[in-house]
Amino acid sequence: MSGFKTDNKVIAWFDERLPIFSMLQHSAVEYPTPKNLNYWWNFGSLAGLVMVIMIMTGIFLVMNYTPHTTLAFDSVERIMRDVNYGWLLRYVHMNGASMFFILVYIHMFRGLYYGSYKSPREVLWWLGVIILLVMMATAFMGYVLVWGQMSFWGATVITNLFSAFPIVGEAIVTWLWGGFSVDNPTLNRFFSLHYLMPFVLFAVVFLHVWALHTSKSNNPLGIDVKSPQDTIPFHPYYTIKDLFGVGVFMVFFLYFVFFAPNFFGEPDNYIPANPMVTPPHIVPEWYFLPFYAILRAFTQDILFIPAKLQGVIAMFAAIIVLFFLPWLDGSKVRSATFRPLYKQFFWLFLADCVVLGYVGGKPAEGVLITIGQLATAYYFFHFLVLLPILARIEKPKPLPASISAPVLKGGGMAAGATAQPMEKA
Amino acid sequence: MRKLILTVAAAVLVAGAAPAAQASGGSVELLKTDFSWDGLFGRYDRAALKRGYQVFHEVCSNCHGLRLVAYRNLAYVGLNEDQIKEVAAEREVQDGPNDEGQMFMRAGRAADKFISPFANDNAARAANNGALPPDLSLINKARPNGPHYVYSLLQGYEETAPEGHALPEGMYYNKYFPGHNIGMVPPIADDSVTYADGTKATQQQIAHDVVTFLNWAAEPELDDRKSMGLKTLIFLLVLTGLMYALKRQIWKDVH
Numbered sequence A: 001m002s003g004f005k006t007d008n009k010v011i012a013w014f015d016e017r018l019p020i021f022s023m024l025q026h027s028a029v030e031y032p033t034p035k036n037l038n039y040w041w042n043f044g045s046l047a048g049l050v051m052v053i054m055i056m057t058g059i060f061l062v063m064n065y066t067p068h069t070t071l072a073f074d075s076v077e078r079i080m081r082d083v084n085y086g087w088l089l090r091y092v093h094m095n096g097a098s099m100f101f102i103l104v105y106i107h108m109f110r111g112l113y114y115g116s117y118k119s120p121r122e123v124l125w126w127l128g129v130i131i132l133l134v135m136m137a138t139a140f141m142g143y144v145l146v147w148g149q150m151s152f153w154g155a156t157v158i159t160n161l162f163s164a165f166p167i168v169g170e171a172i173v174t175w176l177w178g179g180f181s182v183d184n185p186t187l188n189r190f191f192s193l194h195y196l197m198p199f200v201l202f203a204v205v206f207l208h209v210w211a212l213h214t215s216k217s218n219n220p221l222g223i224d225v226k227s228p229q230d231t232i233p234f235h236p237y238y239t240i241k242d243l244f245g246v247g248v249f250m251v252f253f254l255y256f257v258f259f260a261p262n263f264f265g266e267p268d269n270y271i272p273a274n275p276m277v278t279p280p281h282i283v284p285e286w287y288f289l290p291f292y293a294i295l296r297a298f299t300q301d302i303l304f305i306p307a308k309l310q311g312v313i314a315m316f317a318a319i320i321v322l323f324f325l326p327w328l329d330g331s332k333v334r335s336a337t338f339r340p341l342y343k344q345f346f347w348l349f350l351a352d353c354v355v356l357g358y359v360g361g362k363p364a365e366g367v368l369i370t371i372g373q374l375a376t377a378y379y380f381f382h383f384l385v386l387l388p389i390l391a392r393i394e395k396p397k398p399l400p401a402s403i404s405a406p407v408l409k410g411g412g413m414a415a416g417a418t419a420q421p422m423e424k425a
Numbered sequence B: 001m002r003k004l005i006l007t008v009a010a011a012v013l014v015a016g017a018a019p020a021a022q023a024s025g026g027s028v029e030l031l032k033t034d035f036s037w038d039g040l041f042g043r044y045d046r047a048a049l050k051r052g053y054q055v056f057h058e059v060c061s062n063c064h065g066l067r068l069v070a071y072r073n074l075a076y077v078g079l080n081e082d083q084i085k086e087v088a089a090e091r092e093v094q095d096g097p098n099d100e101g102q103m104f105m106r107a108g109r110a111a112d113k114f115i116s117p118f119a120n121d122n123a124a125r126a127a128n129n130g131a132l133p134p135d136l137s138l139i140n141k142a143r144p145n146g147p148h149y150v151y152s153l154l155q156g157y158e159e160t161a162p163e164g165h166a167l168p169e170g171m172y173y174n175k176y177f178p179g180h181n182i183g184m185v186p187p188i189a190d191d192s193v194t195y196a197d198g199t200k201a202t203q204q205q206i207a208h209d210v211v212t213f214l215n216w217a218a219e220p221e222l223d224d225r226k227s228m229g230l231k232t233l234i235f236l237l238v239l240t241g242l243m244y245a246l247k248r249q250i251w252k253d254v255h
């Protein structure tokens, strides 16, 4: 390992037997990091922070939560009213879930913009997509635990999706429910899994960071690190930059916790679950809305494939397609800064996702149905058609020679820096 | 940095706009009013809270429960120990088994949660022409724009339904209730309570006060939450400022 030195005998003794200090020195202190990372690179560590906050608040919530259909809702209210600072724990956990998704979505769009999914970071990107899937499962099951109206009906709608699969569909749903409707067995298994999944998440994040430290951070120019001049040690440069980011983020996060704690929530979830009363519109949490819109975009049975099954397949495909992204986008240039066409389509794609989210939150009526269908079509068009074509036809701008010698303003560039797709990418 | 903040803000707005827009979709615009607990510095108005409790106790509690609030919590509203015991003892609750193994009824105590007026939902419906008066513990959080909704609902009755609107037997027309046919008799009118503190009891005043009380019932932590929030945010802003200065300092030689 690297040059970890200490005068403290005890620490030296320990480090020889288990090199924790060397490892920290190597991967959090000396770790060479491109010196040109912008603030979009803060979001990964922020997501890691929120993950820790979620696990910690979650553990304390569990101490007072009761996973039973007759008691769950009231036990949550007891936390809000009678447990010391219980309201704080719950509001942090509740808003923390929304924050987690905000951060991770930004983190992912950062990756899309700067081409961070491209070689040699494909595995890192895959692990990110797995993180997203695990997060979604965790958030979905956590929302059910409150056992309010939206918990119950959301769980009913989403688990029912599996019934779309031919032949085995109904059996799968019964198996998921542990009965013939969403009921106490469902709540109990969701509780168990909601406690388990974050630790799975933790493990995948560990792999994600391991992969990051193997292939190293990308950067806004999207070119490889060429010499030590291109990098600075992680500490103190990025530790302080990340800490500043943490401060800004915490102000944002805690504003919601203290002053608008139910901003992201649904009023209906303050009504205890009632299987006899269906709420007027059942909507998932905001972070699922784009996917919900894709699910509902399919309204016509095609041959033997019912519309519902198409929707379910499309919804899963919307995430699965991300696994193939490193090969769908064959352009050798990573950063959108040097890809004039891709850059525009990136923003269009972002807008498309926002439209999908908007449509997903509205009742499926009138023109919104068509808009949802077009936006869904465009979502897949972007990945499956546009990106492969762009890679062929686009003429990238000249890349700078290195991170420490970016293109000078007003031309006059050194000879080596002309239009060269990045070497050995 | 500015671009970053703007983008984050935009993302949040978009995320938040969807449910919010949907919540208000279709229904009539609610009455406007200010509440003492709005905003960063908002707190419950203790006098209004006490009046609101009086309204709830004299009027609403005949039909509506408040099962998540305990009588002892009324100390916050300004009742003293004896008054709390007295209110609690107004209703009976089943307890037991006693030493003989029998269940028995006893008067409520300060530690009990509010005892609901009806033994169960069926009894409540039977007494209310088939309509179920919901428990009001969380009503302000359980409706979109809850405080304004309840405030409007209480003042939204019309003597006669508009032309062409078929009002079923035993229902009342209310502008703000979804579908407009509500099973609750108009519960308040001018002077339907006489305030102990001498405040003039207009319908609007009564509605405003009882909504204050119901908001406290739904969010009893609000005063604590907001004062802790202010301190926390001020602390964080200072800390973040220092962190920014430090970041500038550390990075000044990096080009």
Ligand code: HEM
Binding pocket: A040, A041, A042, A043, A044, A045, A047, A048, A049, A051, A104, A107, A108, A111, A114, A116, A117, A121, A124, A125, A127, A128, A129, A130, A131, A132, A205, A208, A209, A212, A216, A217, A218, A219
């Ligand atoms: C629990 C959620 C996540 C955590 C805690 C996390 C953590 C991190 C951290 C600490 C970094 C390094 C700092 C940075 O570049 O921002 C990173 C990098 C990265 N993450 Fe994540 N991540 C999460 C989710 C995701 C997801 C959902 C994806 C995409 C599907 C993703 C893709 C990436 C990529 C491609 C990089 C390398 C970025 C680069 O260096 O340009 N991550 N992650």
